[in-house]
């Protein structure tokens with residue numbers, strides 16, 4: 001599949017690198033378009049097989065998939081002159097622009113995907129939310145596979161996007177706040193901050209793997225495994241609850257919508 005990425009900024013650049021290093025698309029079939037050259041040159045240095053241009057029309061003309069990765073307020077002026085149509089597939093990563101909005105700038109019958117990766121896409125470990133309109137099962141499978149190459153993708157209803165981005169895009173900040181707090185505790189207890197950071201980050205990665213690698217598990221089951229009756233871990237868990245941990249997380253995620 002020929003893929004055009006319009007916009008080589010944080011998100012467009014990360015997607016280009018992820019796709020070029022992944023297994024799903026041949027890097028030589030990716031064209032990235034951006035008005036200024038600096039980001040394109042950097043990209044080319046890292047992934048020489050990728051094609052680059054300053055001309056959006058040239059990038060999109062014979063592309064099977066067009067990924068639009070410009071700021072939301074630029075999407076209309078960038079998409080409209082491209083005259084994208086079925087059977088091309090449009091993927092928009094622009095936050096806040098709905099299918100209704102996007103359909104004004106392209107053939108409204110064409111398959112459109114809204115995709116929201118999180119910043120971990122730069123490490124190919126993004127949690128990527130995907131919603132589809134006018135797309136066949138095969139096209140949905142293709143797009144999910146494309147983004148599975150850069151982490152884990154999940155198809156959801158467009159109306160759940162705000163709630164889900166609170167968990168995934170804003171969620172990264174909440175998890176990092178936990179790491180920061182645990183580092184402060186570790187430092188007070190005599191551990192070097194950098195060592196504490198690695199200890200907590202790896203522990204967080206381990207907790208995530210326990211859940212992601214075992215279909216039948218649940219946080220409560222994993223917590224039960226480490227909370228011996230009368231032991232030290234349950235004392236800490238209960239202390240968190242006395243201080244309103246669960247309530248604080250629920251309030252924060254709802255505030256992020």
Ligand SMILES: NC(=O)c1ccc[n+]([C@@H]2O[C@H](COP(=O)([O-])OP(=O)(O)OC[C@H]3O[C@@H](n4cnc5c(N)ncnc54)[C@H](OP(=O)(O)O)[C@@H]3O)[C@@H](O)[C@H]2O)c1
Pocket residue numbers: 006007008009010011012033034035036037039056069070071072074078093094095096116117118119
């Ligand atoms: N960053 C994130 O974590 C994140 C997460 C989810 C979704 N998103 C979405 O991703 C999109 C891009 O965000 P970003 O953070 O990657 O922004 P960004 O770093 O500012 O990148 C935007 C890129 O678009 C280029 N551009 C501007 N005008 C253009 C045009 N007419 N044709 C082609 N390219 C053009 C800019 O080039 P110049 O710099 O040369 O002008 C820039 O490289 C946004 O819609 C945002 O909502 C971002």
